[in-house]
Amino acid sequence: MSTPTKFVLDESQIPRNWYNIMADLPVPLAPPLHPGTLKPLGPDDLAPLFPMELIMQEVSAEREVPIPEPVREVFRLWRPAPLYRAHRLEKALGTPAKIYYKYEGVSPAGSHKPNTAVPQAWYNAQAGIKKLTTETGAGQWGSSLAFAGALFGIDVTVYQVRVSYDQKPYRRALMETYGAKCLPSPSNTTNCGRAILEKNPNHPGSLGIAISEAVEVAATHDDTKYSLGSVLNHVLMHQTIIGQEAMKQLEMAGDDPDVVVGCTGGGSNFAGIAFPFVGQQLRGKGKTKQRRIVAVEPAACPSLTRGKFAYDFGDTSHLTPLVKMHTLGSTFTPPGFHAGGLRYHGMAPLVSHLHALKLIEATSYHQNECFEAGVLFARAEGIVPAPEANHAVKGAIAEAMRCKREGKSEVILFNLCGHGHFDMSAYSAYASGKLVDQHYDEKELAMALAGLPSVPEPA
Numbered sequence: 001m002s003t004p005t006k007f008v009l010d011e012s013q014i015p016r017n018w019y020n021i022m023a024d025l026p027v028p029l030a031p032p033l034h035p036g037t038l039k040p041l042g043p044d045d046l047a048p049l050f051p052m053e054l055i056m057q058e059v060s061a062e063r064e065v066p067i068p069e070p071v072r073e074v075f076r077l078w079r080p081a082p083l084y085r086a087h088r089l090e091k092a093l094g095t096p097a098k099i100y101y102k103y104e105g106v107s108p109a110g111s112h113k114p115n116t117a118v119p120q121a122w123y124n125a126q127a128g129i130k131k132l133t134t135e136t137g138a139g140q141w142g143s144s145l146a147f148a149g150a151l152f153g154i155d156v157t158v159y160q161v162r163v164s165y166d167q168k169p170y171r172r173a174l175m176e177t178y179g180a181k182c183l184p185s186p187s188n189t190t191n192c193g194r195a196i197l198e199k200n201p202n203h204p205g206s207l208g209i210a211i212s213e214a215v216e217v218a219a220t221h222d223d224t225k226y227s228l229g230s231v232l233n234h235v236l237m238h239q240t241i242i243g244q245e246a247m248k249q250l251e252m253a254g255d256d257p258d259v260v261v262g263c264t265g266g267g268s269n270f271a272g273i274a275f276p277f278v279g280q281q282l283r284g285k286g287k288t289k290q291r292r293i294v295a296v297e298p299a300a301c302p303s304l305t306r307g308k309f310a311y312d313f314g315d316t317s318h319l320t321p322l323v324k325m326h327t328l329g330s331t332f333t334p335p336g337f338h339a340g341g342l343r344y345h346g347m348a349p350l351v352s353h354l355h356a357l358k359l360i361e362a363t364s365y366h367q368n369e370c371f372e373a374g375v376l377f378a379r380a381e382g383i384v385p386a387p388e389a390n391h392a393v394k395g396a397i398a399e400a401m402r403c404k405r406e407g408k409s410e411v412i413l414f415n416l417c418g419h420g421h422f423d424m425s426a427y428s429a430y431a432s433g434k435l436v437d438q439h440y441d442e443k444e445l446a447m448a449l450a451g452l453p454s455v456p457e458p459a
């Protein structure tokens with residue numbers, strides 16, 4: 001093998017700016033609406049939940065937003081993240097395609113999420129905030145914010161979806177090791193949690209409910225703000241360091257991707273790898289390479305491929321603003337599957353918008369075929385992917401097999417957004433044939449979609 005396997009940048013090449021795709025959109029994003037008045041939201045409406053710097057980033061139209069030096073200083077712990085050429089996977093597949101993957105599992109928490117947890121905690125600390133609340137599904141986001149809180153002296157309380165809290169004690173142990181407090185959601189510490197427990201004391205919880213609880217606490221306590229690990233514009237922007245680094249690394253490799261693949265839960269790691277490439281295309285106006293950008297989602301929670309592009313709430317108890325996004329309906333509870341980070345009813349407004357403009361594609365797979373791809377990847381490349389990341393692995397392998405059929409040596413880039421070391425029980429279940437490809441309930445989806453809030457289309 002004469003070409004390198006690993007493309008590594010120097011610490012000085014950690015990006016100095018986040019890339020804000022708002023500056024390059026051909027059609028502006030639909031504004032978030034106040035849940036009471038249905039009028040576009042002003043910055044002050046969000047002030048109870050977020051520090052002003054992050055609110056300004058949420059609405060910013062500047063193409064480049066500087067990354068504060070103390071944040072870049074923390075990034076040096078694991079960034080720049082390596083880019084790999086998957087020589088052994090290519091061989092195992094017998095494909096003429098070149099496959100590259102950006103590996104975000106090198107972060108302390110094991111995924112891309114600290115890329116936004118660190119700046120979010122830093123901006124809150126700068127604003128004098130001492131307490132943050134948040135939600136977590138599988139525990140990836142909770143452990144990332146717990147880590148970031150420890151760095152800047154912020155108390156973090158994490159509402160963890162009850163099923164994960166019971167089934168994944170090690171993620172909870174990791175959050176507690178970083179000093180965070182972890183509560184099962186629904187809990188009896190909030191009005192919305194109590195209301196849900198009253199109806200069903202054994203409620204398994206959902207991300208939508210955990211968000212309601214975390215938002216309620218922040219909205220009712222002056223010293224507490226809320227932090228979200230995906231979906232919002234500023235969160236997606238924080239992740240664009242992934243794609244910016246990958247671009248430089250592919251230049252080192254002398255390649256330019258034909259296809260960029262990422263998995264989508266709320267859309268942040270996908271946006272991170274994809275938006276810098278989409279932006280280059282938008283600014284090039286046909287003069288740069290036209291790449292295919294592919295989002296891969298779970299077939300059991302298919303917001304992009306089966307959801308409606310409509311205004312909806314981000315949470316179950318309807319405390320959040322209304323945003324226009326691909327949604328399965330805020331009352332939809334996806335069936336249980338192992339990629340907990342992908343079990344969300346909505347999709348980031350920015351990712352939804354690009355999909356509606358046909359600038360990105362979306363596809364979906366069931367969990368068994370994703371685990372099959374993940375095991376194949378692990379046996380060839382050594383890294384055991386997170387169950388969420390297996391969706392991206394599956395998407396990349398599908399593209400590589402298409403190249404094989406068509407005899408094309410396209411360049412495929414995908415984001416390996418995290419490792420699966422905390423998810424080995426899911427791999428055991430897969431190995432013993434116990435994973436079930438669950439189908440969502442068509443009737444429940446129809447009901448959830450019928451219950452979408454009615455918002456008059458702006459003139």
Ligand SMILES: *Cc1c(COP(=O)(O)O)cnc(C)c1O
Pocket residue numbers: 111112113140141229230231263264265266267268269270341342386388389417418419
């Ligand atoms: C949280 C998580 C996801 C899903 O979130 P996105 O915002 O869609 O990236 C995917 N992969 C991993 C490893 C995660 O921790």
